[in-house]
Amino acid sequence: MKTIQLIPDSFIENNCNFKQLIESLKVGFATPSIQVPMRHHHDYPNPPEDKESTLLLMPAFNPGVDAGVKIVTVSPNNGNYNLPAIQGTYIYLDAHKGNIKAILDAKSLTTKRTASTSALASSFLSREDSSSLLMIGTGALAKNLIHAHTSVRPITKVYVWGRTIEKAQAVCDSLANEPYTCTAISSIEEKISEVDIISCATLSPTPLVFGKWLKEGQHLDLVGAYKKDMREADDDAIIKSSVFLDTYQGGLKESGDIVIPLNNGTLKAEDIKADLFELCNSAKKGRTSENEITYFKSVGHALEDLVAASYFYNEFISNK
Numbered sequence: 001m002k003t004i005q006l007i008p009d010s011f012i013e014n015n016c017n018f019k020q021l022i023e024s025l026k027v028g029f030a031t032p033s034i035q036v037p038m039r040h041h042h043d044y045p046n047p048p049e050d051k052e053s054t055l056l057l058m059p060a061f062n063p064g065v066d067a068g069v070k071i072v073t074v075s076p077n078n079g080n081y082n083l084p085a086i087q088g089t090y091i092y093l094d095a096h097k098g099n100i101k102a103i104l105d106a107k108s109l110t111t112k113r114t115a116s117t118s119a120l121a122s123s124f125l126s127r128e129d130s131s132s133l134l135m136i137g138t139g140a141l142a143k144n145l146i147h148a149h150t151s152v153r154p155i156t157k158v159y160v161w162g163r164t165i166e167k168a169q170a171v172c173d174s175l176a177n178e179p180y181t182c183t184a185i186s187s188i189e190e191k192i193s194e195v196d197i198i199s200c201a202t203l204s205p206t207p208l209v210f211g212k213w214l215k216e217g218q219h220l221d222l223v224g225a226y227k228k229d230m231r232e233a234d235d236d237a238i239i240k241s242s243v244f245l246d247t248y249q250g251g252l253k254e255s256g257d258i259v260i261p262l263n264n265g266t267l268k269a270e271d272i273k274a275d276l277f278e279l280c281n282s283a284k285k286g287r288t289s290e291n292e293i294t295y296f297k298s299v300g301h302a303l304e305d306l307v308a309a310s311y312f313y314n315e316f317i318s319n320k
Contacts, residue, residue, distance in 0.1 A: 211236025
């Protein structure tokens with residue numbers, strides 16, 4: 001049996017070239033041979049906690065080349081045991097012979113591919129001269145989204161808002177040596193109308209971005225609001241924008257940022273301009289004018305995991 005490579009979070013954190021990963025994702029979304037079945041979602045009893053847990057399986061296959069599946073568990077009460085509620089592993093396979101090539105910790109893999117997917121969308125949707133970014137949220141994705149967005153656009157000013165100014169400042173402190181300034185702000189409203197790109201990655205159940213604040217030419221990148229009853233932007237933001245998705249498969253069903261305006265009539269499915277498959281294979285265009293406001297909603301897709309696993313596997317092998 002061939003040796004199974006064990007690729008830890010630490011390797012992924014220290015060996016991510018965002019420009020390269022973004023380009024790999026662009027190729028992946030334009031590769032029609034990659035197959036992605038619907039995600040498996042299984043809730044199961046957890047008697048010791050008297051609360052259900054969840055098992056998620058996210059497979060993808062590039063026939064004859066590689067395949068993989070992300071296995072994620074959600075155990076809501078894990079805070080009582082000083083463990084994360086969400087835990088995951090990625091199993092990366094040879095699609096020809098079926099052997100396991102690598103096992104990767106899914107935490108950093110997911111963070112890096114999510115941020116890179118947003119930046120890939122930005123390369124089609126934001127103005128090429130975009131020089132300022134507002135990051136709403138201070139979680140694990142925040143710093144990665146900033147790194148990814150600044151790798152595709154000439155950003156010189158970054159602003160960070162969080163639930164506390166201390167959390168926002170901590171993100172900025174971690175980016176002190178970057179070639180752009182990073183400033184913590186105490187309210188979203190004070191900068192949102194000035195910046196070129198707004199990236200939002202929060203667990204907020206109600207909108208933080210309001211259409212009345214948006215200006216012509218901006219790009220809005222929404223990464224949080226992963227449930228149907230959560231949203232990060234209001235109906236006015238939808239009305240003022242050209243709407244794009246990472247994929248129709250998940251984007252039309254999983255997040256309140258799209259589901260709620262679809263259900264209340266603010267948005268029609270046929271009004272959505274394109275998804276990343278269509279942008280990357282040049283079937284449809286992204287931004288069409290300097291004045292257009294673009295709205296990108298990401299919910300995640302197993303193709304992104306497979307492409308990222310392949311990227312980090314090759315980096316790991318070449319570094320040995």
